[in-house]
Amino acid sequence: xxxxxxxxxxxxxxxxxxxxxxxxxxxxxxxxxxxxxxxxxxxxxxxxxxxxxxxxxxxxxxxxxxxxxxxxxxxxxxxxxxxxxxxxxxxxxxxxxxxxxxxxxxxxxxxxxxxxxxxxxxxxxxxxxxxxxxxxxxxxxxxxxxxxxxxxxxxxxxxxxxxxxxxxxxxxxxxxxxxxxxxxxxxxxxxxxxxxxxxxxxxxxxxxxxxxxxxxxxxxxxxxxxxxxxxxxxxxxxxxxxxxxxxxxxxxxxxxxxxxxxxxxxxxxxxxxxxxxxxxxxxxxxxxxxxxxxxxxxxxxxxxxxxxxxxxxxxxxxxxxxxxxxxxxxxxxxxxxxxxxxxx
Amino acid sequence: xxxxxxxxxxxxxxxxxxxxxxxxxxxxxxxxxxxxxxxxxxxxxxxxxxxxxxxxxxxxxxxxxxxxxxxxxxxxxxxxxxxxxxxxxxxxxxxxxxxxxxxxxxxxxxxxxxxxxxxxxxxxxxxxxxxxxxxxxxxxxxxxxxxxxxxxxxxxxxxxxxxxxxxxxxxxxxxxxxxxxxxxxxxxxxxxxxxxxxxxxxxxxxxxxxxxxxxxxxxxxxxxxxxxxxxxxxxxxxxxxxxxxxxxxxxxxxxxxxxxxxxxxxxxxxxxxxxxxxxxxxxxxxxxxxxxxxxxxxxxxxxxxxxxxxxxxxxxxxxxxxxxxxxxxxxxxxxxxxxxxxxxxxxxxxxxxxxxxxxxxxxxxxxxxxxxxxxxxxxxxxxxxxxxxxxxxxxxxxxxxxxxxxxxxxxxxxxxxxxxxxxxxxxxxx
Numbered sequence: 001x002x003x004x005x006x007x008x009x010x011x012x013x014x015x016x017x018x019x020x021x022x023x024x025x026x027x028x029x030x031x032x033x034x035x036x037x038x039x040x041x042x043x044x045x046x047x048x049x050x051x052x053x054x055x056x057x058x059x060x061x062x063x064x065x066x067x068x069x070x071x072x073x074x075x076x077x078x079x080x081x082x083x084x085x086x087x088x089x090x091x092x093x094x095x096x097x098x099x100x101x102x103x104x105x106x107x108x109x110x111x112x113x114x115x116x117x118x119x120x121x122x123x124x125x126x127x128x129x130x131x132x133x134x135x136x137x138x139x140x141x142x143x144x145x146x147x148x149x150x151x152x153x154x155x156x157x158x159x160x161x162x163x164x165x166x167x168x169x170x171x172x173x174x175x176x177x178x179x180x181x182x183x184x185x186x187x188x189x190x191x192x193x194x195x196x197x198x199x200x201x202x203x204x205x206x207x208x209x210x211x212x213x214x215x216x217x218x219x220x221x222x223x224x225x226x227x228x229x230x231x232x233x234x235x236x237x238x239x240x241x242x243x244x245x246x247x248x249x250x251x252x253x254x255x256x257x258x259x260x261x262x263x264x265x266x267x268x269x270x271x272x273x274x275x276x277x278x279x280x281x282x283x284x285x286x287x288x289x290x291x292x293x294x295x296x297x298x299x300x301x302x303x304x305x306x307x308x309x310x311x312x313x314x315x316x317x318x319x320x321x322x323x324x325x326x327x328x329x330x331x332x333x334x335x336x337x338x339x340x341x342x343x344x
Numbered sequence: 345x346x347x348x349x350x351x352x353x354x355x356x357x358x359x360x361x362x363x364x365x366x367x368x369x370x371x372x373x374x375x376x377x378x379x380x381x382x383x384x385x386x387x388x389x390x391x392x393x394x395x396x397x398x399x400x401x402x403x404x405x406x407x408x409x410x411x412x413x414x415x416x417x418x419x420x421x422x423x424x425x426x427x428x429x430x431x432x433x434x435x436x437x438x439x440x441x442x443x444x445x446x447x448x449x450x451x452x453x454x455x456x457x458x459x460x461x462x463x464x465x466x467x468x469x470x471x472x473x474x475x476x477x478x479x480x481x482x483x484x485x486x487x488x489x490x491x492x493x494x495x496x497x498x499x500x501x502x503x504x505x506x507x508x509x510x511x512x513x514x515x516x517x518x519x520x521x522x523x524x525x526x527x528x529x530x531x532x533x534x535x536x537x538x539x540x541x542x543x544x545x546x547x548x549x550x551x552x553x554x555x556x557x558x559x560x561x562x563x564x565x566x567x568x569x570x571x572x573x574x575x576x577x578x579x580x581x582x583x584x585x586x587x588x589x590x591x592x593x594x595x596x597x598x599x600x601x602x603x604x605x606x607x608x609x610x611x612x613x614x615x616x617x618x619x620x621x622x623x624x625x626x627x628x629x630x631x632x633x634x635x636x637x638x639x640x641x642x643x644x645x646x647x648x649x650x651x652x653x654x655x656x657x658x659x660x661x662x663x664x665x666x667x668x669x670x671x672x673x674x675x676x677x678x679x680x681x682x683x684x685x686x687x688x689x690x691x692x693x694x695x696x697x698x699x700x701x702x703x704x705x706x707x708x709x710x711x712x713x714x715x716x717x718x719x720x721x722x723x724x725x726x727x728x729x730x731x732x733x734x735x736x737x738x739x740x741x742x743x744x745x746x747x748x749x750x751x752x753x754x755x756x757x758x759x760x761x762x763x764x765x766x767x768x769x770x771x772x773x774x
Contacts, residue, residue, distance in 0.1 A: 296772065306765060307765065
């Protein structure tokens, strides 16, 4: 957070025109050049952008970060700490007993050792969740990248780009759940898709796997969350200097080579940010998995929901902690692939 | 993770709040015309009513306002959330409408105040089905699970210990109850259904559904296990760990072989599953069957030879409710038992807690159809005017005594509830 006040960063943010150049330099692997560019930016940037108040004095960085820090402490760190604490408490049918126990964790991992090589409940659940997560991530990435590519490189006018990008947000005008539930009459046993298929003679009997299956869960996720991939990738892509593409073309690269060696590396930050959005949402979801999976597909979020509904807060908290750890692992791995801070 | 987690509930809560606000507005408007300084005009009679949306009808709120001047503010949440709210936010409601099986959690938590029978006018007329688990003629009915009589009475206003028989202090004043069974689509099944065993019959592979509330879902499964002769439970509503394992094994095998199309949690989900033909046999609630029928789709609340799984709900007062607010709460409960609401509930296929007052508020032909199991003399309409049954038809399962007399068990929370919930998660992951 204190980075906000650093002069180099402050120079980058308003001076949009410089960013492609910096991106180009780092993508080419010329880190010193990037630093040099950034330094020039800082030197030439307008006075107003320097970290100085109207009267020539700027409060220290930690003080500037304080309001956000307080909000974070109050609404994020504190509740999270409570969740961790409660996960180590005991409970009965109707109350939480504040005495230390590992019960919630041991019971969550019950049988994980005894049942080997079979998987225990929690491992099975996480395998299912991870599989769903991977499938949704891969599909939203391909679709999101394609849409962004079209928007960034095939749509010439800025107005048209904005209009089309806004079009992508139309589904967001209705609630998540309504978008999800609208699939049900479409995919059901006697739904529109099955009616069309049987009438066209493509299938003899209605396809059962269209609804209340992994297919429908993944479909709903992709429908709901592709946009979270589109925006960050599009954002990275429009910043690519078009001259780079020309240069690649002039150097004799094929379309695929240009895509793979120039466009994709320069979109990495967008891809990683989009991936973080999609992965965290899918990992914690229980509504979509529940409704589209007919409540028969296990997910990490659903375990928590079932526990909460049974008024068993400590095991729900323990499962939340486990889920948080799993998600953080994935995000750490993603950020290892790309240093988002450096690339932004 | 930032999604709206209980959308349908929120929607209905909003609609309901809007509805009741409108009702309140209309009533307040008319009140302003008729008369000024009533005693309560300074402090309006308002009750925050926590419960599930199924029970919170705008008609009832409107009628209460007309008859007593009490404004009901509905707080609609899901069954599980009612329990959660009572325990964690006792100040967020005045009166709660909840089920008897939740009392094993609610009463020891100490957030409810027992209601005094002396202030309830019809206290002694409450049906013995609830107070003693027997019919009016003294016939005993099944009391497995959390039968209301086991948890209805405590020894004092603030006692958290259940009394074995009737006392002055009631944990919940009953409002409504029913005998639940499987709903079926006779047009798609095309043969008679007479046993719970059919729920897991491979013939209906991919076309069956269960209720996604673990403590109730497992009891439906137990009905199947008993019907197929695999095991006889001492108490289906209070299984041993071994019995839970056995029941879950049966369910898991059925799930693996693709028996279930979906598990439903929300009333509307069950209606949609049945109406769209996704399922042809599933555990269901009476008004859901009615809702399917009112779409012109054949649906039967099928009586089964092993009997019904029953439930009952009623009112309790939050421990923070005192003084005038408490008087208003008693006034409301007394109004509820005085007939109009009972008749309203009976017409939906539920049963009311005080039968004589409800009878007085119903047409004789309605009473004959709903309560005596006689063929309808005239067309039978729901309270909202929807045609439910044509003249000549009889109610599924017959009369009150036939239906309630065949109750096998009551919705329950087991002593091994914690173990059961873990096993349920295992079952979902299987």
